[in-house]
Amino acid sequence: MGIFVYMLRCSDGSFYVGSATGDDLSPRIVQHNAGYYRGYTFTRRPVVLVWSEHFDRITDGIAAERQIKGWSRAKKEALIRSDWAAISRLAQRRGGLANTPKNHPSQKG
Template structure:
């Protein structure tokens, strides 16, 4: 079985702050953000809602994609999110069932 990596975007309750990250365990990582187990940007800005993710098979590919998205302006990130999740729902419960 090949390893999977995830590039993801999270936001706060009001969808005003966006955070892009990469991980090999999306459910664990989102749990850490939601419960503020890791100090830093996401804890400071109350970023607890998973609004977008995509899967990569290679870590280098995932990191490259993360950097690409991080370089985008807010409108481009918003369009990416709304292509998958037009209502900006929290996708955390959905990924737990994967």
């Protein structure tokens, strides 16, 4: 089954990071845009999916979601662009590469 971690750009330009179990993320995005969730995105519709990653292990996905939620806007924008050099540089400002998910290219080797 697994879990998707995803990032939405809201109509006000802010980002929302969330997760959804299953093999298809599109129904969750439809639910956000339909106002199904009365949380953060409800008053910031429409939303657009700007990044997602599937994790086979739910615990890995939850850990990544929590980590990304704590990132700066600049780091989230670098993730959207898949700019691993920028993510690495931005992580070094806040305590090293420990803030970068382990499955990303900057952590391989």
